[in-house]
Amino acid sequence: MIDVQVHSLDISNNTSESDVPQDIGTKSGNSGGDADHAEQDEDANNSRKRKRYHRHTQHQIQELEAYFKDCPHPDDKQRKELSRVLGLDPLQIKFWFQNKRTQMKNQHERHENTHLRAENEKFKSEVMRYREALGNVSCPNCGVGQPQRVLINEMSFDERQLRLENARLREEIVRITSEAGRYVGRSLFQNTTFQNNHNGYNSPTPADFGVLPPYSTPQSVVDGGEAFNNNNEVDIVDHQDISIMSSMIAPTEVEKQFIIELALVAMEEFVQMAHMKEPLWFSSNIDNGTSLLNEEEYFRFFPRGIGPRPIGFNTEASRDTAIVIMNPINLVEILMEANHWSSLFANIVSRASTIDVLSTAVGGNYNGAMQVIFAEFQVPSPQVPTRECYFVRYCKHRADGTWAVMDVSLDQIRAGAALRCRRRPSGCLIQELPNGCSKVTWVEHVEVDDTLVHNIYKPLVSSGLAFGAQRWVATLDRQCERLASALATYSPTNSVTDMVLSTQESRRSMMKLAERMVNSFGSGVSASVGNHWTTLATGSGTDENVRIMTRKSVDDPGRPPGVVLSAATSFWLPVPPKMVFDYLRDESRRTEWDILSNGGTIQEMAHIANGRETGNCVSLLKVHGQTESQSNMLILQECSTDLTGSFVIYAPIDINSMNVVLNGGDPDFVALLPSGFAILPDGPPAGNCRGAYNDGSGGSLLTVAFQILVNSVPTARLSLGSVATVNNLISCTVDRIKGSLFPEA
CATH class of the missing domain: 3.30.530.20 (START domain)
Incomplete structure (x- = not known):
């Protein structure tokens, strides 16, 4: 029978598949079931030819896992050594490492896909939250009712630009027609968009900054600020704000x-x-x-x-x-x-x-x-x-x-x-x-x-x-x-300061007055175009390196009434900023540069520390001078320093006004004109050194500024002699500081 012949085949010999009859089912003359039976017997015969599955022992798996952590790609020599140690065929070693690498790759991809899906869901929820928030914005015309559905991703970039451009053009039409109406004597139509009468979008010119490079001032005063007349006097008028803020509307x-x-x-x-x-x-x-x-x-x-x-x-x-x-x-x-x-x-x-x-x-x-x-x-x-x-x-x-x-x-x-x-x-x-x-x-x-x-x-x-x-x-x-420091509880120590600052209220009043002094100093020293100062034109009695401004003080309880001049200049010193700061706040050396205390001695009457640095303090100084006016003068001074710069700011004040402050009175009604110094580094520190601003070896940029009352009548004209006096004062102070800190100059 065919079945017997098929099962009697000897698979242990070297007979190849070509030696087995290929048409064995056909020769039988049977159909259907006999042929299927023959195919099943042939599959069974082939399965006997396959190798039996080899399961690695637990010891072999542990050794392979440990080796994989150190070397996931072993070469032929390493695989042979592993096969010798573990009793496996080198080909088995090779296949195990291939399968392990594939398994690790699949695990990594599954983990990464899970993370990306979670992140994607997070972004989707965030987008939906923003859509809902923007979609619930109320109508700007009535404040209620239909929400605005104008979202970034629902409006094209071109459409959004066109909407903005249309709004700008409408405002420009209103501005131009309103401007034209002024020349024909009537307004063409009422401007309901602007909230004030600013004329369009006039941008600031370099002259608006008050300083033209290098170290020059405008040749004429802008917008009717001030001008010298034939009598060498200056007409003072209200300063007009000509900055870009004039065009900033809602x-x-x-x-x-x-x-x-x-x-x-x-x-x-x-x-x-x-x-x-x-x-x-x-x-x-x-x-x-x-x-x-x-x-x-x-x-x-x-x-x-x-x-x-x-x-x-x-x-x-x-x-x-x-x-x-x-x-x-x-x-x-x-x-x-x-x-x-x-x-x-x-x-x-x-x-x-x-x-x-x-x-x-x-x-x-x-x-x-x-x-x-x-x-x-x-x-x-x-x-x-x-x-x-x-x-x-x-x-x-x-x-x-x-x-x-x-x-x-x-x-x-x-x-x-x-x-x-x-x-x-x-x-x-x-x-x-x-x-x-x-x-x-x-x-x-x-x-x-x-x-x-x-x-x-x-x-x-x-x-x-x-x-x-x-x-x-x-x-x-x-x-x-x-x-x-201002809010800290005051503890008396029976010092000279305690005799002056006897209560917590007196300390706070003195610090509040010092704060106003510091803020006022900043308005007179910077190149701001909106601080109510007017820059003088370059002319006789002015130094091109000195920026001189003027303002009239009327009904200002924080300043004395009259005409005030502010002069400021900046220059470079080849000494570190910390050396300049320590020199300027040293009372024993103040007479070297301060003309107000020239010939007198300085005594510190009160001292309030306001920071970790020893230089951060508010002081009340008394001048013991040769004249009665000097002896009746006090100086309020605040010193401050940090990594980016230092300040020494002071203002003379009469004894009666200071007594009001020390008794807890309102310091806002004490008139003062601050002067002082701003000390900055001349650039980034050269070395990698913390605190290089204060302790570095670089130079310093020193700004000297004075505010001086030159006439007690606000409507008075400013003479060129006053301008020359202020200019000489600041030049003399600069020369004294240079001579003390850098004698070789």
Whole structure:
């Protein structure tokens, strides 16, 4: 039978498959079942030819696993050695490693896919949340009813640009027709868009900054400021604000929608920049935690943003972190109130104004608050132009408990405004710490045209240290220490100071008066165009290196009535900033440069420490001079220093006024004219040395400024003799300081 013949085949011999008859089922003459039976027998025969499955022992698997961790790709020599040790064939070793590598690869891919799916779901929910939030915005016309469904991803870029352009053109038509109506004697139609009578988008010229490079002043006073007449006198008129702020009006409804969308996107960018590390940020050469931005990586991470950097602009971007003595709620309240913010950072923010409020606080705090703000940023020197910015400030309380306060420029929605400085997403991230402290991470990212900066300040400004995150953080830290000192409980020590400052109220009044003195000093020393000073024209009696401004004081309880001159100049000294600071605050050497105390001696009557540094203090000095007027004079002085610069600011004050303050009276009604010094490094430190600003071997940039009452009648004309006197005073002071600190000059 065929079945017997098939089962009797000997598979142990070397007979090949070709020796087996291929038509065995056909020769049988059977059909159907016999043929199927033959195929089953043939499969059984072939299965006997296969090798039996070999299962590795537990010991072999453990040894292979251990070897795989060190070497997942063994070569022939290693496989042979493993086969000898484990008693396996080299081919079995090879297949086991191949299978293991495939298994590991599949596990990694499954894990990565799971992670990507979870992240994708997270992004989807975030997008849906934003869609819902934006979709529920109320109608701007009636405040209720139909929601606005104008979303970023529902409107094309071209459509959004056309909407903005149409809004700009409508406002331009209103402006032009209103301007034309003035010349024909009537207004063509009422301007209902503007909230004030600003004439369009006039941008500031270089003369608006009061200083033209190098070290020159405008040849004529702009907008009717002042001019010398034939009698060598100056006609004083009210100063006209000619800055870009004149064109900063409240945004239109279309612009508001754009601003809200921009703020939401910019907030996410800011938070990512605050947390990201290398390669986006790299450490600066100052060993204190300051990081600088890798601009190439920035545009790779954030390709959209607010557009490419304008041609001719420089990028200044830095990040710094500090722990300050203030809780997050109080800090957020200060940052979201323009007046409080500009007062806290008085040496950086020369002025600030809230243009519009797009969203108010929710739930008793500033979570979700959004404001349009105009601000002017300064360096304490007339040789560095101020930076004007028009931006939206957005505050958000994040899910992790941190507060984020972010700024981003809105200059792009003002078509005619000259763009000199714009802020990419910048601001601070505030984390709550125990004992009423906060950890602040500050990001400052600006693009600026700094061609008007004087040559001696260019290294400092171009490095980002003049306006960067380190200066913001250092100022915040010092101001928080000052506030903590003002609120601290006073403990008498039976010293001379206790006889003068006998109560807690007298200490606080004296510190409040000193704070107003410092803020007033900043307005007279910077190149701000909106501080109510008018720059004098270059003429007889003025030095081209000295910036002289004037203002009339009327009904101002904080200043004496009359005509006030402010003179300021900056120069370089080849000595470290700390040496200059210690010299200027040393009472024993004050007579070397202070003409007011010339020939007399100085005694410190009161001293209030307001920071960790020994140089941070408020002092009350008494002059023991040769004349009666000198002996009746007191000097209020505040000294402050941090990593970014130092100040010595003082003001003469009569004894009667000071007694009112020491008795707890209101210091706002004490008239004073501050003078003093601002000391900055001449550039970034050369070495990797913490505290290089105070202890480094580099030079110093010293600004000297005086405010002097030259006539007690506000309507009086200013003579050239007064200008020459002030110019000689500041020149003499500069020469004395140079002679004392650098005799070789």
